[in-house]
Amino acid sequence: MENFSEWFHNILEEAEIIDSRYPIKGMSVWLPNGFKIRKHILELLKKLLDKDHEEVLFPLLVPEDELAKEGIHVKGFEEEVYWVTHGGRKELNKKLAIRPTSETAMYPMFSLWVRSHTDLPMKFYQIVNTFRYETKHTRPLIRVREITTFKEAHTVHGTSYEAAEQVKIAIEIYKEFFDLLGIPYILSKRPVWDKFPGADYTMAFDTLLPDGKTLQIGTVHNLGQTFAKTFDIRYETEDSIHEYVYQTCYGLSDRVIASVIGVHGDKKGLRLPPKIAPNQITIIPIIFKEGSEEVIAKCEEIKLDLETNGIRVNMDNRDIRPGKKFYQWELNGSPLRLELGPRDLKKNKAILVRRDNLEKIEIDLNSKYVEKINELFENIYNNMKKNVWEKMEDKIIAIDNLKDVNDVIANGKVVSFLWCGEEECGKAIEEITDIDILGTQDEKSEFNQDADGKECIHCGKKAEYTGLMAKTY
RNA sequence: GGGACCAUAGGGUAGCUUGGUCGAUCCUUUGGGCUUUGGGAGCCUGAGACUCCGGUUCAAAUCCGGGUGGUCCCA
Numbered sequence: 001m002e003n004f005s006e007w008f009h010n011i012l013e014e015a016e017i018i019d020s021r022y023p024i025k026g027m028s029v030w031l032p033n034g035f036k037i038r039k040h041i042l043e044l045l046k047k048l049l050d051k052d053h054e055e056v057l058f059p060l061l062v063p064e065d066e067l068a069k070e071g072i073h074v075k076g077f078e079e080e081v082y083w084v085t086h087g088g089r090k091e092l093n094k095k096l097a098i099r100p101t102s103e104t105a106m107y108p109m110f111s112l113w114v115r116s117h118t119d120l121p122m123k124f125y126q127i128v129n130t131f132r133y134e135t136k137h138t139r140p141l142i143r144v145r146e147i148t149t150f151k152e153a154h155t156v157h158g159t160s161y162e163a164a165e166q167v168k169i170a171i172e173i174y175k176e177f178f179d180l181l182g183i184p185y186i187l188s189k190r191p192v193w194d195k196f197p198g199a200d201y202t203m204a205f206d207t208l209l210p211d212g213k214t215l216q217i218g219t220v221h222n223l224g225q226t227f228a229k230t231f232d233i234r235y236e237t238e239d240s241i242h243e244y245v246y247q248t249c250y251g252l253s254d255r256v257i258a259s260v261i262g263v264h265g266d267k268k269g270l271r272l273p274p275k276i277a278p279n280q281i282t283i284i285p286i287i288f289k290e291g292s293e294e295v296i297a298k299c300e301e302i303k304l305d306l307e308t309n310g311i312r313v314n315m316d317n318r319d320i321r322p323g324k325k326f327y328q329w330e331l332n333g334s335p336l337r338l339e340l341g342p343r344d345l346k347k348n349k350a351i352l353v354r355r356d357n358l359e360k361i362e363i364d365l366n367s368k369y370v371e372k373i374n375e376l377f378e379n380i381y382n383n384m385k386k387n388v389w390e391k392m393e394d395k396i397i398a399i400d401n402l403k404d405v406n407d408v409i410a411n412g413k414v415v416s417f418l419w420c421g422e423e424e425c426g427k428a429i430e431e432i433t434d435i436d437i438l439g440t441q442d443e444k445s446e447f448n449q450d451a452d453g454k455e456c457i458h459c460g461k462k463a464e465y466t467g468l469m470a471k472t473y
Numbered sequence: 474g475g476g477a478c479c480a481u482a483g484g485g486u487a488g489c490u491u492g493g494u495c496g497a498u499c500c501u502u503u504g505g506g507c508u509u510u511g512g513g514a515g516c517c518u519g520a521g522a523c524u525c526c527g528g529u530u531c532a533a534a535u536c537c538g539g540g541u542g543g544u545c546c547c548a
Contacts, residue, residue: 013484021483023542137545286511323512341511351511 004211005139008262012140015270015332017261026138026145033332036278038149038257042127044180044275045151045252048173053123053153058105060128061096067104070230076197077101080132098131103198103249106154107231114245116236117158121166125153141258142215142473151252156245158235163222163246167203170220170250174205177252178217182273182385183207183259184392185217186414186447188439188468191426196249200224206438206470208392209262212412214438214470217259220250263388270333271355273384274377279314281306281373282334284325286341299340302350302365309370330355335380336373356380356387396447396468402457405433405469414438414470418449418463420456426467429458436472440465 012018017034030038046055061084068074077100084096099105106124114122130150134143153170157163171187178185185205195202199221206214227233228244237243264271274280285292285299299315306313314334316325322339329337339351350369352361354376361376363369395413399405408415419426419440426437441448451463 010484025543284511288510292510319510321510321512321514323510323514326512328513339511343511 004209004262007210007265007267008258009140011261011265011269011331018140020140024145026134026143028140028144028148030148033278034257037260037272037276040276040278041181041257041260042149042151045177046127048177049125049151049153053125053155056124056126057128058099058102058109058126060099062099062102062105064095064097066108067097069104070198070227072226073103073198077132080134082131082133099128100130100132101150101251102126102128102130102152103154103227107227107233107247110154110156110245111231111233114156114233114235117238120156120158120235120245121162122156123153123166124155125151127151139473141254141261144254147253149254149257152249153251154247154249156233156247158237158243158245160224160246163224163248166248167220167222167250170248171203174218174220174250174252178205178207178256179385180273180275181256181260182381182388183217183256183263184385184389186214186392186396186438186468187445188441190219190439191437192423193427194437194439196221198223198226200226204439206472207259207263208395208414208470209259209473210412212395212409212414212471213473214414215255215259215262215473217255218250218252221248223247223249264384265333268327269331271384272333272335273381274335275381277333277335278312279329279332279334280312280377281314281336281338282325282329283313283315283338283340284322284329285315285317286322286339286344288342291342291345295340295342295345298345298365302338302340306370306373309374311370311373326353336376352376354380356384393446398449400457402429402432405435409433409435409469409471414468416447416449417457417467417469418451418454419465419467420459420461421464421467422459422461425456425459425461429469432458433469435469438468438470438472440467 012020015033016031017037018028018030020028022029049055067081081100082098084098085092110122113119128150130147132145132147134145136143138144155166157166175185185207187203187205190202190204196219201222203220204216205218207217208214225244225246227247233245234242235245260272260276261270264273283299283303285295287295296317303313303315316329318325326337333355335355337353337355339353344350348365350363350365352363352373353359354361363372396416397408397413398416399408400417405415415435421440430437447466447468449466451465454463455461456463
């Protein structure tokens with residue numbers, strides 16, 4: 001995959017995920033196939049969130065004065081807000097912003113909803129589209145002007161401790177979610193100059209795409225009391241005192257879908273984890289003039305059997321050569337293919353072909369083959385996940401001289417280094433290398449190096465953290 | 474904010490410099506028919522494009538101006 005950009009662009013079109021020819025820059029159409037993938041991904045996500053979050057839906061438009069209330073926050077977004085200025089021909093006396101994110105839409109309402117400590121914690125989420133007027137060059141699913149799939153969760157707590165705990169909980173939810181999709185991730189604490197506008201601190205997940213650039217796929221922000229103070233969100237404690245709340249918010253976007261496609265795909269096309277594949281198994285009857293009815297009847301029988309067991313089956317009956325179907329379904333990422341022809345029918349067997357490694361497996365149709373297929377799905381998923389994790393881990397390279405950064409990056413890899421953690425030093429490093437610092441690793445992170453007694457790679461002061469640097473999307 | 478480049482069927486392209494040979498090339502896609510089907514079949518017969526507006530000219534895909542859309546670089 002020498003040119004990831006081109007591969008990605010082609011696969012979106014060939015596998016009919018989205019059509020990026022919509023005549024507005026940075027906006028695309030979800031096609032049925034892509035929409036199904038999206039739907040299955042969202043189902044997994046909702047299942048995780050619904051355990052202790054409530055799903056809500058806020059309006060798309062935010063009044064100008066609300067958006068402007070939180071100064072730092074607005075600064076972070078003002079260059080990319082779309083505005084609604086007219087109703088018909090009449091100019092509105094109050095401009096309306098199309099949400100770039102929903103803090104300022106939600107928090108005025110939170111202020112009304114939060115009364116007492118018994119109302120807390122509150123945990124909401126919504127899955128909506130948001131709009132950002134990107135000025136850099138856009139890229140389908142990765143840098144877009146309409147984020148069509150923006151999952152944002154917003155929580156409200158009575159204490160600083162609980163908010164910090166919620167950050168950890170959200171991180172665990174996201175880890176579980178990315179694991180379900182088999183997406184490898186690096187969790188970092190973003191440098192202070194790169195945190196979410198208005199947040200106390202930002203934790204972020206990045207994945208590594210095949211071209212060596214990292215893609216931010218999820219963020220978790222501890223908002224502290226900043227927004228609570230701006231939007232006057234207070235609660236009455238057990239002692240009847242009015243206190244400002246502590247908040248967190250965390251988000252995911254279309255980029256998760258881009259990652260699934262990008263990290264698993266190969267030169268033949270998509271490789272989808274069975275859980276989210278629109279067609280988990282594709283049955284291809286091998287038809288000859290003689291005996292075609294029996295073959296098709298048997299395939300129908302298998303299809304029904306699989307469907308009653310909750311498996312998403314597709315049977316490709318088209319009158320074209322089987323080879324063409326093989327290529328097409330490999331392109332579309334169907335995790336398993338079942339071939340059945342007259343030869344197999346005689347033996348009451350069928351051939352299964354795995355999409356992940358193209359291995360062929362003969363199954364006996366007299367046996368409990370549904371179980372076998374479910375096992376294979378699990379096996380395919382585990383194998384895919386293992387492969388992408390290993391690939392990513394191999395690309396994280398520890399260096400002890402700043403001069404080596406650009407070589408490592410040029411090889412499509414991520415740099416790991418020891419750092420004092422200070423803003424001035426970090427910005428200098430970014431300036432010198434022209435590479436972004438993703439952030440710092442937690443001590444428990446598998447990517448953490450032991451900094452004890454060592455020096456910062458740039459300023460030579462005591463090293464406090466493991467930092468990571470990468471070319472980013 | 475400044476600049477460069479690009480626009481030909483659903484996708485990818487040739488033609489443009491030097492206007493006429495263009496009734497526009499090739500690959501892919503696609504309708505119908507026959508034949509075929511264990512890794513992208515073949516044959517027959519159809520379908521499908523010069524971004525838009527204006528100008529120059531006997532004549533414009535080709536030259537000029539503008540609009541729109543896209544790509545990229547620099548701040």
